[in-house]
Amino acid sequence: MSSNITRSLIALAAGVIFAIGLGVAGMLNPANVRGFLDILGEWKPALMLVMVGAIVVYALANQLALRMKKPLLDIDWSNLPRPGFDFPNQAKLGAVLFGVGWGMAGFCPGPAIVSLVSLHSTVWTFTTSMLVGFYLFALYERRKHSKGT
Amino acid sequence: MMTALYGGLIIGLAAALLMLFNGRIMGVSGIAGTFINMLFTPKARTAQSGEFSWRGFFLFGMILGGILLSKFTNTFVDAAMVTSNPAVIIAAGLLVGVGTRMGWGCTSGHGICGIARFSGRSVIATMVFIAAGMVAVAVANALLNVSGVGQ
Numbered sequence: 001m002s003s004n005i006t007r008s009l010i011a012l013a014a015g016v017i018f019a020i021g022l023g024v025a026g027m028l029n030p031a032n033v034r035g036f037l038d039i040l041g042e043w044k045p046a047l048m049l050v051m052v053g054a055i056v057v058y059a060l061a062n063q064l065a066l067r068m069k070k071p072l073l074d075i076d077w078s079n080l081p082r083p084g085f086d087f088p089n090q091a092k093l094g095a096v097l098f099g100v101g102w103g104m105a106g107f108c109p110g111p112a113i114v115s116l117v118s119l120h121s122t123v124w125t126f127t128t129s130m131l132v133g134f135y136l137f138a139l140y141e142r143r144k145h146s147k148g149t
Numbered sequence: 150m151m152t153a154l155y156g157g158l159i160i161g162l163a164a165a166l167l168m169l170f171n172g173r174i175m176g177v178s179g180i181a182g183t184f185i186n187m188l189f190t191p192k193a194r195t196a197q198s199g200e201f202s203w204r205g206f207f208l209f210g211m212i213l214g215g216i217l218l219s220k221f222t223n224t225f226v227d228a229a230m231v232t233s234n235p236a237v238i239i240a241a242g243l244l245v246g247v248g249t250r251m252g253w254g255c256t257s258g259h260g261i262c263g264i265a266r267f268s269g270r271s272v273i274a275t276m277v278f279i280a281a282g283m284v285a286v287a288v289a290n291a292l293l294n295v296s297g298v299g300q
Binding site for chain 2: 004007008009012013015016019020021022023024026027028029030031037039040041046047050052053054055056057058059060061062065068070071072073074076077078079080081083084085087093094095096097099100101103104105106107108110112113114116117118120122123125126127128129130131132133134135136138
Protein backbone atom coordinates (compact mmCIF):
# COMPACT_ATOMS: atom_id res chain seq x y z
CA MET A 1 0.00 0.00 0.00
CA SER A 2 1.26 3.47 -0.85
CA SER A 3 0.84 4.84 2.69
CA ASN A 4 3.28 2.15 3.84
CA ILE A 5 5.79 3.52 1.36
CA THR A 6 5.36 7.16 2.46
CA ARG A 7 5.66 6.12 6.10
CA SER A 8 8.86 4.23 5.28
CA LEU A 9 10.26 7.28 3.48
CA ILE A 10 9.52 9.49 6.51
CA ALA A 11 11.26 6.88 8.68
CA LEU A 12 14.24 6.93 6.31
CA ALA A 13 14.46 10.74 6.57
CA ALA A 14 14.12 10.58 10.36
CA GLY A 15 16.95 8.01 10.51
CA VAL A 16 19.28 10.19 8.41
CA ILE A 17 18.50 13.34 10.43
CA PHE A 18 18.86 11.45 13.71
CA ALA A 19 22.31 10.13 12.75
CA ILE A 20 23.49 13.59 11.72
CA GLY A 21 22.18 15.00 15.00
CA LEU A 22 24.09 12.35 16.95
CA GLY A 23 27.26 13.28 15.05
CA VAL A 24 26.85 17.04 15.60
CA ALA A 25 26.04 16.44 19.26
CA GLY A 26 29.26 14.50 19.88
CA MET A 27 27.35 11.37 20.89
CA LEU A 28 29.30 9.23 18.42
CA ASN A 29 32.47 9.70 20.43
CA PRO A 30 32.37 7.24 23.37
CA ALA A 31 34.91 9.39 25.21
CA ASN A 32 32.33 12.21 25.39
CA VAL A 33 29.77 9.83 26.83
CA ARG A 34 32.23 8.50 29.39
CA GLY A 35 33.12 12.12 30.25
CA PHE A 36 29.46 12.88 30.90
CA LEU A 37 29.10 9.86 33.19
CA ASP A 38 32.41 10.53 34.99
CA ILE A 39 31.07 12.80 37.74
CA LEU A 40 33.86 11.86 40.17
CA GLY A 41 36.55 12.68 37.62
CA GLU A 42 36.69 15.37 34.98
CA TRP A 43 32.95 15.79 34.41
CA LYS A 44 31.88 16.97 30.93
CA PRO A 45 28.28 18.20 31.22
CA ALA A 46 27.90 18.95 27.47
CA LEU A 47 25.74 15.89 26.78
CA MET A 48 23.11 17.34 29.10
CA LEU A 49 22.62 20.04 26.46
CA VAL A 50 21.94 17.33 23.87
CA MET A 51 19.05 16.12 25.98
CA VAL A 52 17.83 19.66 26.67
CA GLY A 53 17.84 20.58 22.97
CA ALA A 54 16.11 17.40 21.88
CA ILE A 55 13.53 17.52 24.67
CA VAL A 56 12.60 21.16 23.94
CA VAL A 57 11.97 20.45 20.24
CA TYR A 58 10.10 17.22 20.96
CA ALA A 59 7.98 18.76 23.73
CA LEU A 60 6.87 21.47 21.28
CA ALA A 61 6.09 18.81 18.66
CA ASN A 62 4.13 16.94 21.31
CA GLN A 63 2.00 20.03 21.99
CA LEU A 64 1.25 20.08 18.29
CA ALA A 65 0.46 16.35 18.31
CA LEU A 66 -1.98 16.81 21.19
CA ARG A 67 -3.95 19.23 19.01
CA MET A 68 -4.00 16.88 16.00
CA LYS A 69 -6.80 14.28 15.65
CA LYS A 70 -4.34 11.81 14.12
CA PRO A 71 -0.78 11.62 12.77
CA LEU A 72 -0.42 13.01 9.23
CA LEU A 73 0.11 9.52 7.73
CA ASP A 74 -1.84 7.22 10.03
CA ILE A 75 -5.41 6.73 11.17
CA ASP A 76 -4.96 7.32 14.92
CA TRP A 77 -2.45 7.76 17.77
CA SER A 78 -2.80 4.19 19.05
CA ASN A 79 0.85 3.37 18.34
CA LEU A 80 2.12 5.99 20.78
CA PRO A 81 2.56 4.57 24.29
CA ARG A 82 0.41 6.33 26.87
CA PRO A 83 2.56 8.37 29.27
CA GLY A 84 2.40 6.90 32.76
CA PHE A 85 4.18 5.86 35.92
CA ASP A 86 3.83 2.08 35.56
CA PHE A 87 7.36 0.74 35.56
CA PRO A 88 7.70 -2.71 37.15
CA ASN A 89 10.81 -3.84 39.00
CA GLN A 90 11.96 -6.00 36.10
CA ALA A 91 11.99 -2.91 33.87
CA LYS A 92 13.93 -0.98 36.53
CA LEU A 93 16.47 -3.82 36.58
CA GLY A 94 16.67 -3.51 32.78
CA ALA A 95 17.47 0.20 33.10
CA VAL A 96 20.25 -0.65 35.58
CA LEU A 97 21.76 -3.27 33.24
CA PHE A 98 21.59 -0.84 30.34
CA GLY A 99 23.26 1.92 32.38
CA VAL A 100 26.12 -0.37 33.40
CA GLY A 101 26.77 -1.45 29.79
CA TRP A 102 26.49 2.16 28.61
CA GLY A 103 29.09 3.26 31.15
CA MET A 104 31.42 0.36 30.30
CA ALA A 105 31.57 1.07 26.57
CA GLY A 106 30.27 4.63 26.16
CA PHE A 107 27.69 3.48 23.60
CA CYS A 108 23.91 3.46 23.71
CA PRO A 109 21.90 1.82 20.86
CA GLY A 110 21.63 4.79 18.45
CA PRO A 111 25.32 5.71 18.34
CA ALA A 112 26.25 2.00 18.29
CA ILE A 113 24.30 1.46 15.07
CA VAL A 114 25.45 4.68 13.33
CA SER A 115 29.08 4.00 14.26
CA LEU A 116 29.07 0.72 12.31
CA VAL A 117 30.00 3.04 9.42
CA SER A 118 33.41 3.61 11.03
CA LEU A 119 34.22 -0.08 10.31
CA HIS A 120 36.04 -0.18 13.69
CA SER A 121 36.24 -3.86 14.70
CA THR A 122 35.56 -2.93 18.33
CA VAL A 123 32.36 -1.09 17.33
CA TRP A 124 31.22 -4.10 15.30
CA THR A 125 31.88 -6.38 18.27
CA PHE A 126 29.85 -4.10 20.53
CA THR A 127 26.92 -3.60 18.16
CA THR A 128 26.71 -7.28 17.22
CA SER A 129 26.62 -8.20 20.91
CA MET A 130 23.90 -5.60 21.44
CA LEU A 131 21.77 -7.02 18.62
CA VAL A 132 22.26 -10.50 20.07
CA GLY A 133 21.09 -9.06 23.39
CA PHE A 134 17.94 -7.68 21.72
CA TYR A 135 17.19 -11.09 20.25
CA LEU A 136 17.95 -13.00 23.45
CA PHE A 137 15.41 -10.88 25.30
CA ALA A 138 12.85 -11.42 22.52
CA LEU A 139 13.38 -15.19 22.83
CA TYR A 140 12.96 -14.97 26.61
CA GLU A 141 9.70 -13.02 26.20
CA ARG A 142 8.40 -15.50 23.63
CA ARG A 143 9.14 -18.44 25.89
CA LYS A 144 7.43 -16.69 28.80
CA HIS A 145 4.31 -16.00 26.71
CA SER A 146 4.12 -19.50 25.25
CA LYS A 147 4.11 -20.84 28.81
CA GLY A 148 1.08 -18.64 29.38
CA THR A 149 2.39 -16.74 32.38
CA MET B 150 29.42 23.11 24.09
CA MET B 151 26.96 24.76 21.68
CA THR B 152 27.33 21.98 19.11
CA ALA B 153 25.91 19.62 21.75
CA LEU B 154 22.80 21.82 21.92
CA TYR B 155 22.50 22.06 18.13
CA GLY B 156 22.91 18.29 17.84
CA GLY B 157 20.12 17.90 20.37
CA LEU B 158 17.82 20.17 18.36
CA ILE B 159 18.45 18.05 15.24
CA ILE B 160 17.77 14.83 17.15
CA GLY B 161 14.54 16.36 18.46
CA LEU B 162 13.52 17.24 14.91
CA ALA B 163 14.04 13.65 13.73
CA ALA B 164 11.93 12.33 16.60
CA ALA B 165 9.25 14.96 15.91
CA LEU B 166 9.01 13.86 12.25
CA LEU B 167 8.45 10.25 13.23
CA MET B 168 5.76 11.23 15.73
CA LEU B 169 3.83 13.84 13.72
CA PHE B 170 3.81 11.92 10.42
CA ASN B 171 3.83 8.27 11.52
CA GLY B 172 2.57 8.45 15.08
CA ARG B 173 5.58 6.51 16.34
CA ILE B 174 8.12 6.96 19.12
CA MET B 175 11.72 7.27 17.97
CA GLY B 176 13.11 4.69 20.37
CA VAL B 177 16.12 3.02 18.80
CA SER B 178 16.19 -0.07 21.02
CA GLY B 179 12.50 -0.70 20.36
CA ILE B 180 12.79 -0.12 16.61
CA ALA B 181 15.95 -2.21 16.19
CA GLY B 182 14.85 -4.88 18.68
CA THR B 183 11.48 -5.38 16.97
CA PHE B 184 13.18 -5.38 13.58
CA ILE B 185 15.65 -8.10 14.60
CA ASN B 186 12.85 -10.15 16.12
CA MET B 187 10.74 -9.88 12.94
CA LEU B 188 13.80 -10.68 10.82
CA PHE B 189 13.96 -14.11 12.46
CA THR B 190 10.17 -14.58 12.56
CA PRO B 191 9.05 -14.92 8.91
CA LYS B 192 5.39 -15.28 9.90
CA ALA B 193 5.28 -11.91 11.67
CA ARG B 194 7.30 -10.32 8.89
CA THR B 195 4.86 -11.20 6.12
CA ALA B 196 1.75 -10.58 8.23
CA GLN B 197 2.92 -7.08 9.12
CA SER B 198 5.16 -6.04 6.27
CA GLY B 199 4.53 -2.33 6.92
CA GLU B 200 5.73 -2.72 10.51
CA PHE B 201 8.87 -4.44 9.28
CA SER B 202 9.47 -2.00 6.43
CA TRP B 203 9.44 1.37 8.24
CA ARG B 204 11.78 0.03 10.91
CA GLY B 205 14.18 -1.24 8.27
CA PHE B 206 14.08 2.10 6.48
CA PHE B 207 14.72 3.99 9.72
CA LEU B 208 17.77 1.83 10.49
CA PHE B 209 19.00 2.15 6.91
CA GLY B 210 18.60 5.93 7.25
CA MET B 211 20.81 5.88 10.34
CA ILE B 212 23.53 4.10 8.36
CA LEU B 213 23.08 6.54 5.48
CA GLY B 214 23.40 9.46 7.90
CA GLY B 215 26.57 7.86 9.25
CA ILE B 216 28.00 7.62 5.73
CA LEU B 217 27.24 11.32 5.16
CA LEU B 218 28.99 12.16 8.45
CA SER B 219 32.05 10.13 7.49
CA LYS B 220 32.21 11.83 4.08
CA PHE B 221 31.86 15.42 5.26
CA THR B 222 33.11 15.47 8.87
CA ASN B 223 35.84 13.87 10.95
CA THR B 224 33.30 12.36 13.36
CA PHE B 225 34.64 8.81 13.24
CA VAL B 226 38.29 9.86 13.03
CA ASP B 227 38.18 11.40 16.48
CA ALA B 228 36.13 8.65 18.03
CA ALA B 229 38.25 6.29 20.07
CA MET B 230 36.74 3.35 21.89
CA VAL B 231 37.20 3.68 25.64
CA THR B 232 38.47 0.10 25.81
CA SER B 233 39.29 -2.54 23.25
CA ASN B 234 39.21 -5.47 25.67
CA PRO B 235 36.86 -7.85 23.78
CA ALA B 236 35.42 -9.42 26.94
CA VAL B 237 34.44 -5.98 28.28
CA ILE B 238 33.01 -4.90 24.92
CA ILE B 239 30.95 -8.07 24.46
CA ALA B 240 29.63 -7.93 28.03
CA ALA B 241 28.75 -4.25 27.61
CA GLY B 242 26.97 -4.90 24.31
CA LEU B 243 24.90 -7.74 25.79
CA LEU B 244 24.01 -5.60 28.83
CA VAL B 245 22.88 -2.71 26.60
CA GLY B 246 20.90 -5.07 24.33
CA VAL B 247 19.11 -7.03 27.04
CA GLY B 248 18.84 -4.05 29.41
CA THR B 249 17.18 -1.65 26.97
CA ARG B 250 14.56 -4.25 25.93
CA MET B 251 13.90 -5.28 29.51
CA GLY B 252 13.78 -1.62 30.56
CA TRP B 253 11.26 -0.61 27.85
CA GLY B 254 13.64 1.78 26.10
CA CYS B 255 16.95 3.56 25.89
CA THR B 256 18.37 7.07 25.71
CA SER B 257 16.23 8.09 22.72
CA GLY B 258 12.88 6.56 23.68
CA HIS B 259 12.96 7.26 27.43
CA GLY B 260 15.57 10.03 27.71
CA ILE B 261 14.18 12.24 24.96
CA CYS B 262 10.70 11.21 23.78
CA GLY B 263 9.38 9.91 27.11
CA ILE B 264 10.65 12.82 29.19
CA ALA B 265 9.35 15.38 26.66
CA ARG B 266 5.90 13.73 26.87
CA PHE B 267 6.06 13.96 30.69
CA SER B 268 5.94 10.19 31.08
CA GLY B 269 6.80 9.33 34.67
CA ARG B 270 8.24 5.93 33.84
CA SER B 271 10.69 7.50 31.40
CA VAL B 272 11.87 10.01 34.00
CA ILE B 273 12.48 7.11 36.40
CA ALA B 274 14.20 5.00 33.72
CA THR B 275 16.47 7.87 32.65
CA MET B 276 17.53 8.65 36.22
CA VAL B 277 18.20 4.95 36.81
CA PHE B 278 20.33 4.34 33.71
CA ILE B 279 22.31 7.57 34.08
CA ALA B 280 22.99 6.77 37.74
CA ALA B 281 23.99 3.18 36.87
CA GLY B 282 26.27 4.49 34.12
CA MET B 283 27.93 6.89 36.54
CA VAL B 284 28.55 4.08 39.02
CA ALA B 285 29.95 1.85 36.26
CA VAL B 286 32.38 4.57 35.12
CA ALA B 287 33.47 5.32 38.69
CA VAL B 288 34.08 1.62 39.39
CA ALA B 289 35.93 1.16 36.09
CA ASN B 290 38.17 4.15 36.85
CA ALA B 291 38.88 2.88 40.38
CA LEU B 292 39.83 -0.58 39.03
CA LEU B 293 42.14 1.00 36.46
CA ASN B 294 43.83 3.05 39.19
CA VAL B 295 44.31 0.00 41.43
CA SER B 296 45.79 -2.10 38.66
CA GLY B 297 47.78 0.91 37.42
CA VAL B 298 46.91 0.21 33.80
CA GLY B 299 44.78 3.20 32.84
CA GLN B 300 45.57 6.83 32.06
